[in-house]
Amino acid sequence: MPEAAAVADPMVPVPYRVLRQRREIDGVHTLDFEPAEGRTPFRALPGQFNMVYAYGIGEAAISLSGDCDDTKTIRHTIRKVGAVTAGLCSLGKGDSVGIRGPFGRPWPLDEARGADIVVVAGGIGLAPLRPAIYGLLAKRERYGRIAVLYGSRSPEELLFLDELKRWRGRFDLEVEATVDHTTGGWFGQVGVVTALIDRAGFDPDNAVALICGPEIMMRFCARELEHRGMSPADIYVSMERNMACGVGHCGHCQFGPEFVCKDGPVFAYDRVEPIMTLREV
Amino acid sequence: MSSAFKDMAAIVSEHPMFAGFAAEHRELIAGCASNVRFDAGALLFREGEPVSRFYLIRYGKVAVELASPSRGHITIQTHQEGDIVGWSWIVPPFHSYHDARALTLTRALAFDGACLRDKAAADPEFGFVLLKHFSQLIAQSLERVQLQLVDVYGEVQSA
Numbered sequence: 001m002p003e004a005a006a007v008a009d010p011m012v013p014v015p016y017r018v019l020r021q022r023r024e025i026d027g028v029h030t031l032d033f034e035p036a037e038g039r040t041p042f043r044a045l046p047g048q049f050n051m052v053y054a055y056g057i058g059e060a061a062i063s064l065s066g067d068c069d070d071t072k073t074i075r076h077t078i079r080k081v082g083a084v085t086a087g088l089c090s091l092g093k094g095d096s097v098g099i100r101g102p103f104g105r106p107w108p109l110d111e112a113r114g115a116d117i118v119v120v121a122g123g124i125g126l127a128p129l130r131p132a133i134y135g136l137l138a139k140r141e142r143y144g145r146i147a148v149l150y151g152s153r154s155p156e157e158l159l160f161l162d163e164l165k166r167w168r169g170r171f172d173l174e175v176e177a178t179v180d181h182t183t184g185g186w187f188g189q190v191g192v193v194t195a196l197i198d199r200a201g202f203d204p205d206n207a208v209a210l211i212c213g214p215e216i217m218m219r220f221c222a223r224e225l226e227h228r229g230m231s232p233a234d235i236y237v238s239m240e241r242n243m244a245c246g247v248g249h250c251g252h253c254q255f256g257p258e259f260v261c262k263d264g265p266v267f268a269y270d271r272v273e274p275i276m277t278l279r280e281v
Numbered sequence: 282m283s284s285a286f287k288d289m290a291a292i293v294s295e296h297p298m299f300a301g302f303a304a305e306h307r308e309l310i311a312g313c314a315s316n317v318r319f320d321a322g323a324l325l326f327r328e329g330e331p332v333s334r335f336y337l338i339r340y341g342k343v344a345v346e347l348a349s350p351s352r353g354h355i356t357i358q359t360h361q362e363g364d365i366v367g368w369s370w371i372v373p374p375f376h377s378y379h380d381a382r383a384l385t386l387t388r389a390l391a392f393d394g395a396c397l398r399d400k401a402a403a404d405p406e407f408g409f410v411l412l413k414h415f416s417q418l419i420a421q422s423l424e425r426v427q428l429q430l431v432d433v434y435g436e437v438q439s440a
């Protein structure tokens with residue numbers, strides 16, 4: 001897995017301004033940030049995250065959700081769950097934030113060269129995977145078959161619907177979306193995201209899976225991929241734990257022997273499976 | 282052997298669900314199959330009614346629905362080409378606990394549950410293999426229901 005990009009002073013937030021703000025679905029907003037002062041380009045890799053500081057409220061770890069080839073703007077997709085994320089979602093054009101990052105280990109796109117790729121996203125988990133999908137499509141010729149499998153609670157909660165439709169129109173990409181239940185008006189699939197794994201086109205002996213979503217969903221998906229014959233070492237998950245420093249100093253994000261901020265957030269499943277199923281961690 | 286039977290035997294042989302069956306057992310299964318079609322809107326199963334069959338969808342789309350007085354028909358699962366629909370035929374009292382409705386014109390192989398149960402009773406080895414495979418289908422379906430029930434996307438992390 002590539003190492004995280006070096007950060008000048010990881011503890012000092014750099015001022016950024018909101019360039020654009022867009023409501024995606026209920027309670028989820030995408031914000032584009034540009035440096036408040038002329039700054040050097042922001043270089044990050046898909047799967048990495050920033051610590052985003054809502055002035056006067058606090059900081060939250062937020063994954064990159066935009067195209068990492070765009071070094072001028074930083075895009076984050078944020079779900080409102082508490083004070084910091086609500087503060088960030090309420091920002092408008094021109095408002096300021098502080099950003100530290102990028103931190104963490106990215107999705108293993110280079111190591112996955114030559115393999116089939118299975119991207120499995122659940123709910124807002126599509127946001128941290130979107131930069132990986134952009135990266136895969138930018139170098140499409142490097143990979144075998146690519147399947148993007150996306151599950152959400154209901155049709156109203158599907159993220160990036162326009163983009164999903166665009167991806168679906170490509171001949172070199174399998175895109176399937178499913179919702180847990182619906183009362184009508186949805187002509188797509190209904191059922192849990194694990195059911196999509198059953199039908200996806202990939203060679204389990206030569207595939208790499210990237211999974212992001214709620215922890216239970218990731219465990220079920222990893223198990224289904226193993227049923228299909230994949231090795232846990234080829235399955236990658238993105239973990240979430242409460243963070244403070246973001247750089248491996250404070251221990252807030254400790255997860256068994258790992259620190260999610262610096263050893264993750266992207267982990268090979270064989271490394272975290274034993275910890276994910278331990279009750280006391 | 283009729284050509285319709287040969288077709289059905291070939292479909293059964295090629296389906297992953299029956300991959301682990303011996304050739305003679307696959308023939309026993311094909312012997313209980315018939316071709317059926319449902320127009321869009323037609324019911325394959327109705328909640329509470331006896332179930333005498335399961336289906337292998339060859340074309341089309343089927344929704345598994347629960348009727349709720351306040352929310353109307355809630356679709357909890359959709360099935361498509363290649364899917365096996367229904368396992369209540371193997372579990373007493375052989376009643377359906379939901380509706381299954383064709384969403385589009387649907388063509389399927391229908392397998393007669395009573396015919397299969399009779400053959401299983403007469404040939405316990407066949408019965409064991411049949412039960413083993415269907416218990417996997419039932420377990421998979423229960424696992425998926427559990428995942429739906431916990432409403433994972435509403436999950437708020439405690440860490």
Ligand SMILES: Cc1cc2nc3c(=O)[nH]c(=O)nc-3n(C[C@H](O)[C@H](O)[C@H](O)COP(=O)(O)OP(=O)(O)OC[C@H]3O[C@@H](n4cnc5c(N)ncnc54)[C@H](O)[C@@H]3O)c2cc1C
Binds near residue numbers: 059061127438439
């Ligand atoms: C590596 C990493 C990447 C992340 N990427 C994103 C992202 O791209 N977009 C995004 O919206 N969030 C992301 N998160 C989650 C985000 O950091 C938290 O939601 C945020 O810190 C909550 O802060 P708060 O002050 O708004 O809520 P708090 O007041 O801290 O929490 C409010 C409630 O939300 C719960 N909560 C806290 N964190 C989470 C969580 N991760 N998931 C669900 N519930 C939670 C708490 O248990 C509490 O009940 C990421 C987290 C990590 C560790």
Ligand code: FES
Binds near residue numbers: 243244246247250262
């Ligand atoms: S957040 Fe401080 S060690 Fe990970």
